[in-house]
Amino acid sequence: MSEYTFGDSDLAARRLALLAATFARSTRQFLLTRARPAPEFAIDLGCGPGYTTELIRATVGPTRLLGVDSSPAFVAAAAKRIADDRTRLLCADALDLPLEVTDADLIFARMLLGHLGDPFAAIDLWRGRLSERGRLLIEEVDSIETEDATLSAYLDLQREMLAANGQTLEVGARLGEGQVTALLVPAPVAARMFAMNFETWRRRPEVTGSHALEDLNALATGLERIAQGEAEAPAISWRLRQLVLSA
Numbered sequence: 304m305s306e307y308t309f310g311d312s313d314l315a316a317r318r319l320a321l322l323a324a325t326f327a328r329s330t331r332q333f334l335l336t337r338a339r340p341a342p343e344f345a346i347d348l349g350c351g352p353g354y355t356t357e358l359i360r361a362t363v364g365p366t367r368l369l370g371v372d373s374s375p376a377f378v379a380a381a382a383k384r385i386a387d388d389r390t391r392l393l394c395a396d397a398l399d400l401p402l403e404v405t406d407a408d409l410i411f412a413r414m415l416l417g418h419l420g421d422p423f424a425a426i427d428l429w430r431g432r433l434s435e436r437g438r439l440l441i442e443e444v445d446s447i448e449t450e451d452a453t454l455s456a457y458l459d460l461q462r463e464m465l466a467a468n469g470q471t472l473e474v475g476a477r478l479g480e481g482q483v484t485a486l487l488v489p490a491p492v493a494a495r496m497f498a499m500n501f502e503t504w505r506r507r508p509e510v511t512g513s514h515a516l517e518d519l520n521a522l523a524t525g526l527e528r529i530a531q532g533e534a535e536a537p538a539i540s541w542r543l544r545q546l547v548l549s550a
C-alpha cells in the first residue's frame with residue numbers, strides 16, 4: 304500500500320474537518336447532480352474520518368453505505384460519528400478491496416487518487432467493482448493558484464514532497480476528462496489548512512534533507528501569520544475536477 308503522506312493524527316483529522324467544510328458545497332452539488340438518487344449500495348473510498356461518507360448519506364441516501372479507509376484511526380473516528388445501521392466502515396486498502404466489496408451503484412472518491420501511485424490503474428480497478436448501471440464519481444484537485452509568496456512556497460514544497468513519494472497534488476489535471484469547478488478560498492482558511500498539513504509532514508527526511516530548518520520554520524511562521532489574519536493575502540483559486548465514469 305502506498306503511504307498516506309498527510310498522516311492520521313488528531314491534527315490531520317482536524318485538517319480534514321476544515322477541508323470538509325471548505326469543499327462541502329461543491330461536493331454536495333456534485334453528488335446531488337451526478338449520482339443516481341437512492342442507490343442500493345454506495346462506497347466512499349478513502350473516506351477519512353467520514354465527512355464525505357456523511358455527505359453521501361445526506362445527498363443520495365443509499366440503502367447500504369460502506370466507507371473504506373486504510374487508516375484504522377480514521378475508520379474509528381468515522382464509525383464514532385456515523386452510527387446507523389445502514390452504514391459500515393471498513394479498514395482496507397482501496398487498491399486491494401475484499402472481493403465482496405462489489406456491485407456498487409455508486410463509488411465516490413474525493414482527494415484520494417493523488418495519493419496513489421497510478422491513478423489510471425486505480426480507476427480501472429474501481430470501475431470493475433461497479434454494478435451494471437453503477438457510477439464512479441471522482442473529485443480531485445485540478446489546480447491551486449495563489450499570488451502570495453508564502454502560500455506559493457508552501458504549495459511548491461508540498462508538490463516536491465508528494466513527488467518524492469510518487470504522488471501528485473494536482474492529479475485532476477492529469478485525468479483530462481469531466482468538468483472543472485472553481486472556488487475561491489479565503490487566504491486565512493487556506494493558510495490554516497496548509498499550516499496543519501505542513502506540521503504533519505515537515506519533518507519527513509525528503510523535506511529536511513533538502514531544506515534548511517530555518518527556512519522551514521520561516522514558512523511555518525508565515526503560514527501562521529496569514530492564518531491568524533496578521534498578514535494579508537488574496538484568496539486562493541482552487542479548481543476541482545469532477546469525473547463521472549461508468550462500469
Ligand SMILES: C[S@@+](CC[C@H](N)C(=O)[O-])C[C@H]1O[C@@H](n2cnc3c(N)ncnc32)[C@H](O)[C@@H]1O
Pocket residue numbers: 304305306307311319322323348349350351352354355371372373374377395396397398412413414415418419
Ligand atoms: C485527503 S484525505 C480525503 C478524505 C475524504 N475523502 C475527504 O475528502 O474528506 C485522503 C484519505 O485517503 C486515505 N487513503 C490514502 N491511501 C489510501 C489507500 N490506499 N486505501 C484507502 N484509503 C487511503 C487516507 O487515510 C485519507 O483518509
